[in-house]
Amino acid sequence: MADAAPLIVMNGVEKEYFDSDPPTKVLHGVSFTINSGEFVSIMGPSGSGKSTLLHILGFLDGLTKGEYRFDDKTMNDYTGDEIAEVRNEKMGFVFQAFHLLARTSVLENVKLPLLYSRVPEHTWDDRAREVITKVGLAHRMDHEPSRLSGGEKQRVAIARALITNPQIIFADEPTGNLDSKSGEMVMDLLQKLNTDYGHTIVLITHETYTAEHAERIIRVRDGLIESDSRVTARRHAQEGFKK
Amino acid sequence: MKLKHTLNTAVAGLKTNKSRSILTILGIVIGVTAIILIMAVGRGGEELILGQIRGLGSRTIIIEPGREPEGPSSFAELFTDSLREKEVMALKKPSNVQGLKELTPVVMQPAVVARESESVRTNVLGASDLITKILDVYPSEGIFFSEEDIRQRASVAVIGSEIKEKLFGPSDAVGAQIKIKDRTFRVLGVLPPKGQVSLFNIDDLVAVPYTTAQDYLFGISFYNIILAQAESDEILSRTVRDVEFTIRELHNITDPTKDDFHVTTQADIAARVGTVTTILTVLLVSVAAISLVVGGVGIMNIMLVSVTERTKEIGLRKAIGAKNRDVMLQFLLESVLLTALGGIVGIILGALFAFIASLVLTRILALTWVFSFPVSAALLGLGVSAGVGLLFGLYPARQAAKKSPMEALRYE
Numbered sequence: 292m293a294d295a296a297p298l299i300v301m302n303g304v305e306k307e308y309f310d311s312d313p314p315t316k317v318l319h320g321v322s323f324t325i326n327s328g329e330f331v332s333i334m335g336p337s338g339s340g341k342s343t344l345l346h347i348l349g350f351l352d353g354l355t356k357g358e359y360r361f362d363d364k365t366m367n368d369y370t371g372d373e374i375a376e377v378r379n380e381k382m383g384f385v386f387q388a389f390h391l392l393a394r395t396s397v398l399e400n401v402k403l404p405l406l407y408s409r410v411p412e413h414t415w416d417d418r419a420r421e422v423i424t425k426v427g428l429a430h431r432m433d434h435e436p437s438r439l440s441g442g443e444k445q446r447v448a449i450a451r452a453l454i455t456n457p458q459i460i461f462a463d464e465p466t467g468n469l470d471s472k473s474g475e476m477v478m479d480l481l482q483k484l485n486t487d488y489g490h491t492i493v494l495i496t497h498e499t500y501t502a503e504h505a506e507r508i509i510r511v512r513d514g515l516i517e518s519d520s521r522v523t524a525r526r527h528a529q530e531g532f533k534k
Numbered sequence: 535m536k537l538k539h540t541l542n543t544a545v546a547g548l549k550t551n552k553s554r555s556i557l558t559i560l561g562i563v564i565g566v567t568a569i570i571l572i573m574a575v576g577r578g579g580e581e582l583i584l585g586q587i588r589g590l591g592s593r594t595i596i597i598e599p600g601r602e603p604e605g606p607s608s609f610a611e612l613f614t615d616s617l618r619e620k621e622v623m624a625l626k627k628p629s630n631v632q633g634l635k636e637l638t639p640v641v642m643q644p645a646v647v648a649r650e651s652e653s654v655r656t657n658v659l660g661a662s663d664l665i666t667k668i669l670d671v672y673p674s675e676g677i678f679f680s681e682e683d684i685r686q687r688a689s690v691a692v693i694g695s696e697i698k699e700k701l702f703g704p705s706d707a708v709g710a711q712i713k714i715k716d717r718t719f720r721v722l723g724v725l726p727p728k729g730q731v732s733l734f735n736i737d738d739l740v741a742v743p744y745t746t747a748q749d750y751l752f753g754i755s756f757y758n759i760i761l762a763q764a765e766s767d768e769i770l771s772r773t774v775r776d777v778e779f780t781i782r783e784l785h786n787i788t789d790p791t792k793d794d795f796h797v798t799t800q801a802d803i804a805a806r807v808g809t810v811t812t813i814l815t816v817l818l819v820s821v822a823a824i825s826l827v828v829g830g831v832g833i834m835n836i837m838l839v840s841v842t843e844r845t846k847e848i849g850l851r852k853a854i855g856a857k858n859r860d861v862m863l864q865f866l867l868e869s870v871l872l873t874a875l876g877g878i879v880g881i882i883l884g885a886l887f888a889f890i891a892s893l894v895l896t897r898i899l900a901l902t903w904v905f906s907f908p909v910s911a912a913l914l915g916l917g918v919s920a921g922v923g924l925l926f927g928l929y930p931a932r933q934a935a936k937k938s939p940m941e942a943l944r945y946e
Contacts, residue, residue: 372857
């Protein structure tokens with residue numbers, strides 16, 4: 292791991308929003324690295340800048356100052372189309388609000404990223420079925436999202452994030468809209484993807500309990516990194532599950 | 535992203551809002567329907583008029599004195615007396631004019647025609663017996679006057695059906711006497727009702743030998759018109775040129791712009807009618823096209839609403855890898871599909887209405903109307919409506935493509 296370049300390198304990243312008056316500075320110089328295969332939580336209270344951080348990490352927003360290297364290439368060197376391709380092929384997103392397309396079956400929702408990919412079309416259905424099975428929803432393949440529970444919806448979203456077999460999955464408060472049992476299942480799934488399949492996972496949360504499912508926690512406060520430490524007593528979703 | 539998938543996505547987008555999609559295209563449907571209807575009916579009307587004109591034979595040549603009237607100021611030149619017997623004699627010589635078949639001088643003036651206590655004001659037409667061949671009108675009762683009558687300046691007349699009705703009612707007219715300008719004429723024949731043929735209303739005229747008309751009725755020695763017919767359509771333009779050369783030579787005119795006569799053919803008249811109907815059609819179509827613009831603005835409005843409503847969807851698509859052009863193309867295709875659909879429905883409705891109109895015109899008004907569906911108009915309608923979708927969909931699609939995925943996902 293030491294000889295390979297880290298997947299993510301943040302170096303003195305600042306972010307300022309100019310559309311408000313006066314301009315608001317959200318990040319005041321943030322630096323850290325994330326290696327391939329890590330499971331990292333970014334934790335902080337609301338307004339700390341953790342969401343902005345995720346948006347920058349996920350190429351959903353630009354930065355004002357500093358450098359962000361993803362996959363050994365500076366963000367500024369990616370063209371608009373390349374950014375779209377990176378989001379499509381190398382990153383997967385899981386949102387608090389699921390963001391599934393209504394009136395569209397689970398299968399079609401999961402296939403959505405493939406529409407924008409170079410993956411040959413004849414493999415789409417097989418790939419989608421495989422990841423849907425992986426998240427335990429094989430029996431819900433043709434259901435529309437409105438007929439699914441919150442936990443199931445989030446698992447569909449995870450399947451969608453997995454379909455292009457990305458290097459990294461960004462999960463933004465994935466359990467925020469779920470009851471504790473469904474939340475445990477989602478966390479269990481994320482842990483499995485990390486340990487069993489080697490996906491790098493970056494989890495954004497404001498709860499210490501959720502954050503402790505990762506192996507490392509980066510605490511953010513007022514746009515600065517407060518601490519960056521390894522989790523000593525890592526939680527395993529299955530334990531909470533059994534209780 | 536492949537076009538096929540963009541298309542599927544666009545179709546799915548439209549289907550989720552079916553009733554709104556239908557209402558949105560209504561403006562386009564109405565506009566295209568109006569355009570197709572106008573073009574089809576305009577074409578049919580033109581065919582009808584041209585058919586009537588062609589009915590008189592396109593080979594007819596009309597020679598009139600004076601320069602071709604170009605406006606009200608040159609109107610006086612119509613009354614010149616440049617056409618006389620020597621012009622007729624010259625034109626009749628085959629060495630001067632080739633391919634001229636029938637030829638008759640025509641004099642015409644309004645006059646009062648009376649029988650006993652009845653009197654009516656009508657046009658007195660002085661011509662030769664050959665006019666029957668040129669106009670293809672023959673008496674339905676009695677006979678037309680002959681060459682002999684012309685030579686003798688006989689006081690004989692052939693009357694139109696309306697004149698017969700007014701002066702004689704149901705009783706027999708052939709052989710009876712009438713007075714034209716207080717001079718007594720014997721009625722030789724009655725013409726069948728035929729309406730307007732070329733320059734003449736056949737129903738409302740009294741025809742007499744042109745010699746009689748010149749000497750005893752009008753007191754003139756010139757002709758108002760010389761009517762002639764070319765042997766065939768192929769030779770027509772050459773015959774016309776020969777006619778012009780002959781009269782020019784006779785009048786010692788070297789500069790054609792100084793002609794004291796002018797020659798027109800049925801083809802010229804047909805072309806003029808064609809121009810008029812085309813101008814009318816263009817005018818009406820432009821008015822109908824305004825509704826297309828209004829429809830386009832409606833499309834733009836709805837697409838903007840749709841883009842705002844689907845902000846989250848756009849954000850998601852971009853987050854999972856949609857490029858700006860994928861999003862742009864998706865929304866552009868939605869508006870083009872909408873308007874093209876409107877165009878197709880409009881074409882079908884327009885053709886249907888045009889067909890109904892043709893049924894009404896033939897069955898109820900008994901016109902010899904031919905239903906014609908202009909394919910060019912259909913293609914135009916489809917192209918224009920799709921173009922409207924493209925034009926008015928561009929702005930909303932750009933708005934969609936420009937959205938930042940982060941802001942779009944946060945949108946509530």
